[in-house]
Amino acid sequence: MADPRGFLKHTHRELPPRRPVPLRLRDWNEVYEDFSHERLQIQAARCMDCGIPFCHNGCPLGNLIPEWNDLVFKDRWHDAIERLHATNNFPEFTGRLCPAPCEASCVLGINQDAVTIKQVEVEIIDNAFDQGWVVPLPPDRLTGKKVAVVGSGPAGLAAAQQLTRAGHTVTVFERADRIGGLLRYGIPEFKMEKRHIDRRLEQMEAEGTQFRTGVDVGVDISDAQLRSEFDAVVLAGGATAWRDLPVPGRELDGIHQAMEFLPWANRVQLGDPVTDEDGQPPLTAKGKKVVIIGGGDTGADCLGTSHRQGAVSVHQFEIMPRPPETRADSTPWPTYPLMFRVTSAHEEGGERVYSVNTEEFCGDGNGHVKSLKVHEVEMKAGGFEKVEGSDFELEADLVLLAMGFVGPEKQGLLTDLKVELTDRGNVARDDDFATSVPGVFVAGDMGRGQSLIVWAIAEGRAAAAGVDRYLMGKSALPAPIKPTAVPQR
Numbered sequence: 001m002a003d004p005r006g007f008l009k010h011t012h013r014e015l016p017p018r019r020p021v022p023l024r025l026r027d028w029n030e031v032y033e034d035f036s037h038e039r040l041q042i043q044a045a046r047c048m049d050c051g052i053p054f055c056h057n058g059c060p061l062g063n064l065i066p067e068w069n070d071l072v073f074k075d076r077w078h079d080a081i082e083r084l085h086a087t088n089n090f091p092e093f094t095g096r097l098c099p100a101p102c103e104a105s106c107v108l109g110i111n112q113d114a115v116t117i118k119q120v121e122v123e124i125i126d127n128a129f130d131q132g133w134v135v136p137l138p139p140d141r142l143t144g145k146k147v148a149v150v151g152s153g154p155a156g157l158a159a160a161q162q163l164t165r166a167g168h169t170v171t172v173f174e175r176a177d178r179i180g181g182l183l184r185y186g187i188p189e190f191k192m193e194k195r196h197i198d199r200r201l202e203q204m205e206a207e208g209t210q211f212r213t214g215v216d217v218g219v220d221i222s223d224a225q226l227r228s229e230f231d232a233v234v235l236a237g238g239a240t241a242w243r244d245l246p247v248p249g250r251e252l253d254g255i256h257q258a259m260e261f262l263p264w265a266n267r268v269q270l271g272d273p274v275t276d277e278d279g280q281p282p283l284t285a286k287g288k289k290v291v292i293i294g295g296g297d298t299g300a301d302c303l304g305t306s307h308r309q310g311a312v313s314v315h316q317f318e319i320m321p322r323p324p325e326t327r328a329d330s331t332p333w334p335t336y337p338l339m340f341r342v343t344s345a346h347e348e349g350g351e352r353v354y355s356v357n358t359e360e361f362c363g364d365g366n367g368h369v370k371s372l373k374v375h376e377v378e379m380k381a382g383g384f385e386k387v388e389g390s391d392f393e394l395e396a397d398l399v400l401l402a403m404g405f406v407g408p409e410k411q412g413l414l415t416d417l418k419v420e421l422t423d424r425g426n427v428a429r430d431d432d433f434a435t436s437v438p439g440v441f442v443a444g445d446m447g448r449g450q451s452l453i454v455w456a457i458a459e460g461r462a463a464a465a466g467v468d469r470y471l472m473g474k475s476a477l478p479a480p481i482k483p484t485a486v487p488q489r
Contacts, residue, residue: 003073006045013113014043021348025307028189028269030096031344037075040123043116044072050107054334055117058105060458061087061094062480065102065117072120081128084121087480089158089457090200092129093183095122096192098454099297105334129199136206139167145471148173148230150217150413153181154453155444156236157204158460159467162477163234164209166468171230172209175216178270181238183453185263188301190308190344194270218413232439232467235427236460237413239405239445245293249361254369256283258298258402265305285311289395291372292316293358294402297343302400304345314350315394319377319384322354357384361399371395408446424449431482432466433459441467447483455481 003009016035018024024031047069055065064083071080084091095118106114128134145168149160152174164170178184180197205211217226226233242257244250264282268274274282285306292299292306295318306314327337346352357377364370376390407425408414414421420428420436426449427435427442434441443463444456458480468475 003045006073007048007108007112010042010046011112013046013116014039015116015119018344018347024190024344025348028265028308030193031190035119035123037123037127040116040120041073041075044069044120046108047073047115047117048108052107054105054107055102055115058101058103058334058336060101060452060455060481061461062458063087063102063121068124069115069117069120072124077124077127077131078133080124081133084124087478088121089161089461090154091121091125092196092200093154093192094454094457095119095125096196097183097187098452099336101336101452101454104336107334110333134199134203136203137165138207139165141167142169143167143472145169145231146171146229147232147234147467147471148217148226149234149236150226151181151236151238151444151446152179152211153183153236153238153444153456155238155446155456155460155463156181156234157200158457159234159236159443159464160209160460161204161207162461162464163467164204164207166464166475166477168468168471170209172211173215173217173221174211174213177213179211179213185266186259186298186301188262188265188305189269190304191301194266216412218416223413223416227439232441232471234463234467235413235419235435235440235442235446236444236463237408237446239407239426239450241406241409242401243403243406245358245401245403247358247360249363249369252361252363252369253367254397255361255399256401258292258294258302258400261285261400262298262301262305265309285309285314285398287312288398290314290398290400291394291396292400292402294318294400294404295320295352295354296402296404298404299400299402300343300345302402303350304343304348306400307345307348307350311398315396316350316352317356317358317374318352318354319357320354321379322352355387357386362393369396369399372399405445405450407449429483432469433463433483434466434470439470441470 016032018031049066068080068083100118102117103114147163147168147170149156149172152172160170160172286309290306290311292302323340331338358372360373361369362371371393376387377384422428427447429442429447441463443459462479462481465475465477465479468477
């Protein structure tokens with residue numbers, strides 16, 4: 001512990017400022033300004049090096065947080081990235097996108113603002129890339145075993161990198177035209193510029209990982225072919241079956257899922273043609289009255305994207321009540337707190353409307369949505385009840401459904417493989433992340449259900465250890481977690 005009184009001397013939690021709203025709405029660059037190493041080191045000094053670091057428990061990856069906080073304070077940046085990479089393959093992703101459950105369980109957060117763990121993390125990895133310290137780590141020898149990873153999101157990439165470094169020949173299959181999964185086409189540029197993905201993929205390719213895009217496993221390659229060509233398979237296709245809103249008028253034009261809307265903006269930033277394969281213009285919020293149904297992170301991504309595209313107005317609906325300004329009593333330390341949060345997108349405009357339910361979409365007579373019929377709700381006995389007399393109608397010509405996902409897509413690969421599913425419709429797995437089909441493993445949202453990026457990476461690493469043990473009889477790969485519940489077979 002470099003400064004045992006650091007948390008007493010530096011009581012103020014400081015983060016890099018966000019760029020002014022009028023400026024950042026004119027581009028798609030990340031919203032934060034630079035943060036000097038000196039100011040970051042002061043923040044790292046606030047870490048108390050607790051006797052029981054609850055931040056470890058809060059982080060599914062088991063990141064060695066007090067250690068790299070101390071190393072940053074001591075200006076030992078190279079040692080810090082070594083500690084960080086020991087548990088996390090992609091800190092440039094988690095440092096930008098993770099909601100930081102580690103900070104929620106920071107001991108300092110009991111009576112002060114928590115340590116800025118997430119900011120220290122992202123500065124360590126960005127500095128490491130700038131210094132040229134992130135280099136390929138190819139295996140010393142090959143095992144002769146071949147592994148297929150289906151899906152190139154964070155779980156699939158983490159599993160692939162771990163297995164490649166263990167000496168296996170790994171091929172990652174992705175049905176989209178670029179590698180990255182939701183990181184590529186679901187996360188807007190203003191939250192994470194895609195150059196961060198590309199430079200990490202360069203490292204993985206140099207290590208020996210092979211990538212095949214535009215391949216829909218289960219369609220372009222059968223399950224039988226996959227299992228015959230590879231010694232093991234890792235399913236990491238995510239929970240991509242989105243939740244719908246089956247109310248009257250759902251069939252109207254102008255009502256879209258968030259993941260029908262968000263990829264267009266990313267494709268434009270990547271330089272793709274601004275028409276689809278049928279020559280139609282991209283889905284855009286420009287000049288439209290937008291309503292987003294869903295108050296979570298995906299809804300906020302739609303909000304920030306709509307602002308940059310030039311929406312006339314944006315309303316974001318949430319059926320739950322507005323959270324309290326400070327940690328709710330129902331989520332005491334060290335649990336992740338229920339509380340009101342303001343993302344960069346919310347700073348930029350729009351109106352957040354809580355405790356409302358959409359009961360009908362109304363059309364304009366030409367098959368296009370023109371408004372929503374809505375009413376207020378209140379929670380009683382674990383359910384939502386309509387507040388009588390609270391009905392209202394809101395104009396909209398673009399409605400975006402951002403209500404989360406209900407699990408993996410069943411038709412195709414999962415049906416063909418005949419893997420067992422849990423009662424929630426996810427792929428069942430044992431303590432080694434093995435499915436009911438020998439040689440087939442699962443990692444990330446496909447087995448866990450919709451969750452956080454930090455859980456996806458942790459599961460990818462753990463599944464890689466299970467695959468390595470299956471192929472070689474033992475494994476030296478770290479397995480940070482086990483599934484939270486193992487279904488009975």
